[in-house]
Amino acid sequence: xxxxxxxxxxxxxxxxxxxxxxxxxxxxxxxxxxxxxxxxxxxxxxxxxxxxxxxxxxxxxxxxxxxxxxxxxxxxxxxxxxxxxxxxxxxxxxxxxxxxxxxxxxxxxxxxxxxxxxxxxxxx
Numbered sequence: 001x002x003x004x005x006x007x008x009x010x011x012x013x014x015x016x017x018x019x020x021x022x023x024x025x026x027x028x029x030x031x032x033x034x035x036x037x038x039x040x041x042x043x044x045x046x047x048x049x050x051x052x053x054x055x056x057x058x059x060x061x062x063x064x065x066x067x068x069x070x071x072x073x074x075x076x077x078x079x080x081x082x083x084x085x086x087x088x089x090x091x092x093x094x095x096x097x098x099x100x101x102x103x104x105x106x107x108x109x110x111x112x113x114x115x116x117x118x119x120x121x122x123x124x
Contacts, residue, residue, distance in 0.1 A: 036048040051105065
């Protein structure tokens with residue numbers, strides 16, 4: 001069974017930077033696409049960024065484009081996302097997720113495994 005544990009959330013001022021990380025255990029990381037989702041109070045969960053099993057193809061949702069960078073290290077079973085130029089509207093719980101590797105990272109196949117989430121708060 002895949003288990004995901006996030007770390008790195010916190011409080012930062014607008015314009016600042018933060019890095020969130022996720023460790024995958026229980027299975028070999030290279031068998032899974034991984035992604036970051038977020039959910040703000042009163043809003044639906046949304047995809048922020050994802051990366052294919054090999055780490056060669058990132059995919060970004062609208063809010064992340066140009067500001068966030070996703071990466072992974074399969075040897076360490078980790079995935080990270082560097083978030084720059086943060087805005088108050090980026091405030092949310094950020095969740096790490098994984099699914100069996102797909103042909104295309106943009107596939108609509110559901111993510112099967114989820115972490116508990118880490119809070120990111122951006123003050124104005």
